[in-house]
Amino acid sequence: MDFSDNRPIYLQIADHFCNQILNKKWTPDERIPSVRDVAVQLEVNPNTAIRAYHFLQDQDVLYNERGVGYFISDHAFDRVLEMKRKEFIMEKLPGFYRDMKMLGFSASELDELYREHHMD
Amino acid sequence: MDFSDNRPIYLQIADHFCNQILNKKWTPDERIPSVRDVAVQLEVNPNTAIRAYHFLQDQDVLYNERGVGYFISDHAFDRVLEMKRKEFIMEKLPGFYRDMKMLGFSASELDELYREHHMD
Amino acid sequence: MDFSDNRPIYLQIADHFCNQILNKKWTPDERIPSVRDVAVQLEVNPNTAIRAYHFLQDQDVLYNERGVGYFISDHAFDRVLEMKRKEFIMEKLPGFYRDMKMLGFSASELDELYREHHMD
Amino acid sequence: MDFSDNRPIYLQIADHFCNQILNKKWTPDERIPSVRDVAVQLEVNPNTAIRAYHFLQDQDVLYNERGVGYFISDHAFDRVLEMKRKEFIMEKLPGFYRDMKMLGFSASELDELYREHHMD
DNA sequence: GTGGTCTAGACCACC
DNA sequence: GTGGTCTAGACCACA
Numbered sequence: 001m002d003f004s005d006n007r008p009i010y011l012q013i014a015d016h017f018c019n020q021i022l023n024k025k026w027t028p029d030e031r032i033p034s035v036r037d038v039a040v041q042l043e044v045n046p047n048t049a050i051r052a053y054h055f056l057q058d059q060d061v062l063y064n065e066r067g068v069g070y071f072i073s074d075h076a077f078d079r080v081l082e083m084k085r086k087e088f089i090m091e092k093l094p095g096f097y098r099d100m101k102m103l104g105f106s107a108s109e110l111d112e113l114y115r116e117h118h119m120d
Numbered sequence: 121m122d123f124s125d126n127r128p129i130y131l132q133i134a135d136h137f138c139n140q141i142l143n144k145k146w147t148p149d150e151r152i153p154s155v156r157d158v159a160v161q162l163e164v165n166p167n168t169a170i171r172a173y174h175f176l177q178d179q180d181v182l183y184n185e186r187g188v189g190y191f192i193s194d195h196a197f198d199r200v201l202e203m204k205r206k207e208f209i210m211e212k213l214p215g216f217y218r219d220m221k222m223l224g225f226s227a228s229e230l231d232e233l234y235r236e237h238h239m240d
Numbered sequence: 241m242d243f244s245d246n247r248p249i250y251l252q253i254a255d256h257f258c259n260q261i262l263n264k265k266w267t268p269d270e271r272i273p274s275v276r277d278v279a280v281q282l283e284v285n286p287n288t289a290i291r292a293y294h295f296l297q298d299q300d301v302l303y304n305e306r307g308v309g310y311f312i313s314d315h316a317f318d319r320v321l322e323m324k325r326k327e328f329i330m331e332k333l334p335g336f337y338r339d340m341k342m343l344g345f346s347a348s349e350l351d352e353l354y355r356e357h358h359m360d
Numbered sequence: 361m362d363f364s365d366n367r368p369i370y371l372q373i374a375d376h377f378c379n380q381i382l383n384k385k386w387t388p389d390e391r392i393p394s395v396r397d398v399a400v401q402l403e404v405n406p407n408t409a410i411r412a413y414h415f416l417q418d419q420d421v422l423y424n425e426r427g428v429g430y431f432i433s434d435h436a437f438d439r440v441l442e443m444k445r446k447e448f449i450m451e452k453l454p455g456f457y458r459d460m461k462m463l464g465f466s467a468s469e470l471d472e473l474y475r476e477h478h479m480d
Numbered sequence: 481g482t483g484g485t486c487t488a489g490a491c492c493a494c495c
Numbered sequence: 496g497t498g499g500t501c502t503a504g505a506c507c508a509c510a
Binding site: 019093102113 | 139142143201204205208209210212213214215216217219222223225227230233234237
């Protein structure tokens with residue numbers, strides 16, 4: 001991971017974990033790396049790692065057992081999917097279509113542009 | 121305008137002016153509202169309005185005559201269009217397609233969603 | 241304020257602000273002391289003060305304007321009252337009555353005890 | 361038992377034993393379940409169970425015979441009753457009355473609320 | 481001036 | 496070992 005983005009690091013970490021969950025990397029009730037491990041691996045301050053975990057805990061994506069660690073919530077996948085979908089539909093989609101119209105792009109042009117620049 | 125967005129206010133203002141330019145509201149060399157007027161109308165700190173104008177001036181969208189006011193550049197429309205297209209293609213498009221895949225939306229679904237929520 | 245309690249300081253601060261709100265010390269949309277001021281006055285680290293404000297912001301008791309300060313939400317009083325009542329009824333009340341029974345206190349005994357020890 | 365409470369688990373366990381004692385479930389010098397049994401039954405780390413027993417031993421509610429087990433002290437009932445009463449009067453009562461006033465509850469309202477929610 | 485974030489490092493309670 | 500909290504102090508963007 002690189003944090004070249006200008007979003008707060010802790011949110012980028014949280015987002016990274018969300019993506020892992022969406023990609024089914026973890027199962028419900030599975031223990032995820034300790035705060036300290038995350039901090040070491042990502043070369044961040046433990047406080048920053050803890051902040052990401054707290055953020056996800058507030059949204060019922062993670063839960064915590066005292067002295068044991070952080071765990072994936074039962075409904076983590078659904079929670080994340082719902083959040084991301086909502087964000088996508090309510091915030092990104094409108095702007096996208098608005099820009100598309102305003103800049104005079106057609107759907108086929110976009111497909112082409114996409115293939116050109118990011119053929120992954 | 122509301123500033124509920126969490127982008128910097130001065131950028132939201134600048135963006136608003138860009139959109140006006142794209143919509144041909146102003147012609148080259150036309151004088152736009154004074155910093156003070158903008159500040160009053162948008163209920164914003166004058167410093168914030170100034171910052172928006174400076175931002176657009178840096179990008180040759182506006183020019184300034186001391187003691188007179190701010191004016192639309194000759195090539196403002198083209199500049200803005202170019203900037204927006206670049207930003208759209210390089211930054212928004214990739215994220216959009218990535219999200220689309222990850223969240224399992226098809227192009228037709230998106231069209232439908234768009235019509236549902238933002239039929240404008 | 242003293243923090244002799246063993247609850248986290250930031251929660252004690254948040255609670256203190258809640259009480260002020262319940263006592264109508266502030267009106268909706270009124271600006272409350274800046275993070276720095278609180279930190280200085282209460283002799284705490286600014287981070288601790290900020291944490292209290294964030295906590296209350298998460299619960300829609302406060303809101304924030306970038307670069308300006310923190311403000312009392314329109315519905316702050318009702319929010320706080322609702323929260324406190326709920327906490328009282330759901331968490332404190334049952335334990336209280338359970339203890340009362342288990343320890344063999346009658347209501348009149350309690351009134352008497354209360355007057356003896358905390359006549360305020 | 362569930363440990364959804366945020367008090368330390370070992371204290372919750374200790375409290376549970378105290379309640380059993382108050383309810384005369386055990387008689388003086390009776391042997392109580394082994395640390396291992398408690399740990400297994402409550403699905404808890406043995407260290408946590410030990411800690412609960414140590415805590416009660418420190419307060420002369422339990423005593424220990426090496427290699428045999430933990431036993432109820434002669435004066436366990438009185439000790440527990442005294443502790444609980446003291447805690448109740450000094451710590452819970454004042455907060456209870458303070459909250460009651462602040463939230464505008466009358467004694468009769470509370471009785472009613474109590475009957476509604478926890479008719480046991 | 482405001483708040484937001486981050487680092488470094490400490491101490492604590494708990495399992 | 497785990498997480499939770501706090502301090503000290505820095506830097507940044509924004510109004």
